[in-house]
Each structure stands twice: as structure tokens, then as C-alpha cells.
Amino acid sequence: MTIATLYLERLGALLQQSLREDAARHGLLPIHLQVLQYLAQANRYSDLPIAIADYFGITRGTVSQTLAVLERKALLVKQADAHHGKRIHLKLTPAGMAVLQDSWAERVQGALDMQAGGAALANTLRDILVALQRLNGQHAFGICRQCAHFRTDDGTTHCGLTNEPLAIEQTGKICREWTAPA
Incomplete structure (x- = not known):
């Protein structure tokens, strides 16, 4: 260990x-x-x-x-x-x-x-989480605006998967449709 x-x-x-x-x-x-x-x-x-x-x-x-x-x-x-x-x-x-x-x-x-470097720590923890979820065959959840489906066009936000508009307060929350960006 x-x-x-x-x-x-x-x-x-x-x-x-x-x-x-x-x-x-x-x-x-x-x-x-x-x-x-x-x-x-x-x-x-x-x-x-x-x-x-x-x-x-x-x-x-x-x-x-x-x-x-x-x-x-x-x-x-x-x-x-x-x-x-x-x-x-x-x-x-x-x-x-x-x-x-x-x-x-x-x-x-x-x-x-x-903690100093909080953003770097959050990114590292996210990467560890995603890796463990993949290893364990678990569905990944993530923050909406960090998703491959997140879209911003002409100042509006929407989900590229569902084509539904997203309120700004929703984009910082957990989404079960989250997909890691390529």
C-alpha cells in the first residue's frame, strides 16, 4: 500500500x-x-x-x-x-x-x-474517480458544464444530448447523463 x-x-x-x-x-x-x-x-x-x-x-x-x-x-x-x-x-x-x-x-x-492548489486537487480527484468507476464498471456522474454534451450557443446553454435548454444554475450540478469530454 x-x-x-x-x-x-x-x-x-x-x-x-x-x-x-x-x-x-x-x-x-x-x-x-x-x-x-x-x-x-x-x-x-x-x-x-x-x-x-x-x-x-x-x-x-x-x-x-x-x-x-x-x-x-x-x-x-x-x-x-x-x-x-x-x-x-x-x-x-x-x-x-x-x-x-x-x-x-x-x-x-x-x-x-x-488548501493551496484546490483546482488541481479537484481535477486529480475527478480523474481518480473516473478511473475507478471505469475499472468497477460503474456509471459515471459528473458536473453538467464539464460534460461532452454541454453546449453554449449565442449566450444560451443547452444539452447536446437532449437539445433542451439549461438554466445556468443547473449547469454546475451533478448530471446522470454526463459523459467525459473527448
């Missing part, structure tokens, strides 16, 4: 511990907190139950149970998609957003913000 592998293992263990402690503080399981964090970062192509299953590598039944708990605790709501029949989008409530305040993810972001 190299020192870099050891550091990654220790960081992973520390993040898991922080996640468990934060979840318990709110009467939740770690997966509940992870789903809330994911939804806070997901764009309109990714705020779907099937996207959660893909992202976390969990069954649809587990997703259904998780969403039922979060909905019962008034941490998220389901909204019908006006254009796609039975599709349901998941949106955090103000209570759901409040749970994420001072969470493990906020603390990690604070630690990253203190």
Missing part, C-alpha cells in the same frame, strides 16, 4: 465516521443524509429515484424506503414532471436543506478551501 492509498483509506474512514455521526444527530441513517446531499447537488436529469439508485449503487427498493423516510420527516417532496408523464422529481424542503447545514460535506469543503 502506498502512502497515497493509505491517505485515501483514512480520509474515507474519517468521512464515513463523520457521516454516521451527523446522520445520528438528525435521527437518520447515513444513506438518508447522503441522499439529501446528493439531491442538493443534482440537476433536473438527476433528481429522480432511478438516478439515486444508479449513483449509490443501491436497489430501487432501498431508494423507495429511503425516500419514504425522508418524505415522512418532511425533508423532501415529490413533484410530478410536467413534460414526462410519470416521472417524479425530488426536491429538498427548507427542513431538508437545514439538515445539511454544518454537515460533514460542509466541513470537508471548508478543509478543501484552505
